[in-house]
Amino acid sequence: MTFVRTYLRASTNEQDATRARQALKDFADQHGLKIAAEYVENASGASLQRPKLFELIEQAHEGDVILTEQVDRLSRLTAADWDKLKAMLTAKRIRVVALDLPTSYMMAKADDFTGRMFDALNSMMLDMLAAISRKDYEDRRRRASEGVAKVMANPSEKAAKYRGKPENTKRNDLVAEMLRASKSWTDIQEATGVSRMTVAKVAKRLKEGTE
Incomplete structure (x- = not known):
């Protein structure tokens, strides 16, 4: 069989x-x-x-x-x-x-x-x-390395590159409330549209008592 x-x-x-x-x-x-x-x-x-x-x-x-x-x-x-x-x-x-x-x-x-x-x-x-x-894996790693090298070579752009988008505090507060209510990560993602990485970040803050 x-x-x-x-x-x-x-x-x-x-x-x-x-x-x-x-x-x-x-x-x-x-x-x-x-x-x-x-x-x-x-x-x-x-x-x-x-x-x-x-x-x-x-x-x-x-x-x-x-x-x-x-x-x-x-x-x-x-x-x-x-x-x-x-x-x-x-x-x-x-x-x-x-x-x-x-x-x-x-x-x-x-x-x-x-x-x-x-x-x-x-x-x-x-x-x-x-x-x-x-090849796709190696190409993506090469492009990422080239991008970092370019930013590091231009200090004037470095801060802007790594500053990133401002945090959506209202959305993250909602994620925190749902975590406190013992909602599953999957339910939180579906309800708020956030990535699993964002849920993990907020969960870590809650654990450390900074959220």
């Missing part, structure tokens, strides 16, 4: 790693698949230090499916690290099904013969998307 194991990842603790849970569930329902286990973690896709991903691989049986939203949830790795991860997946014949990789859909319920036919094509597509994800 093939088990479907969903893998959900976000890069930082401030991001919601479970954001794509419903999309994966909907996909599984549409294709008559049953999700056997879910693995969630907040960790950089550019690093192999991901305990939940390795727990998934360890617990997976031969022929199981990893269902994920996008290939970059699985990898923003260097070529060498991607090869290591792919070798581990290949060793257990774990199939990767990503919502942004159409060819992988055909493997979700493929029999052994059909699955092997798609293996080569899907492997090539995974390599390509993993490389694109890594």
Whole structure:
């Protein structure tokens, strides 16, 4: 029996790693698949230090499916690290099904013969998307570094650059009141439209007694 194991990842603790849970569930329902286990973690896709991903691989049986939203949830790795991860997946014949990789859909319920036919094509597509994800990661880091270097090189612009927008005290007071009322962070975000990072900032102030 093939088990479907969903893998959900976000890069930082401030991001919601479970954001794509419903999309994966909907996909599984549409294709008559049953999700056997879910693995969630907040960790950089550019690093192999991901305990939940390795727990998934360890617990997976031969022929199981990893269902994920996008290939970059699985990898923003260097070529060498991607090869290591792919070798581990290949060793257990774990199939990767990503919502942004159409060819992988055909493997979700493929029999052994059909699955092997798609293996080569899907492997090539995974390599390509993993490389694109890594390039995007490196490009964004380069642009951020260039932006900081430009600001640091121009002291007259430095203060304005890092002063940021004035704090919305009225909105943050409402967030604080909702936190005091033991409302969930998700409810607060939906009610006020603030980011999870803002809720965390106000929660920290409350804990420190400065709000």
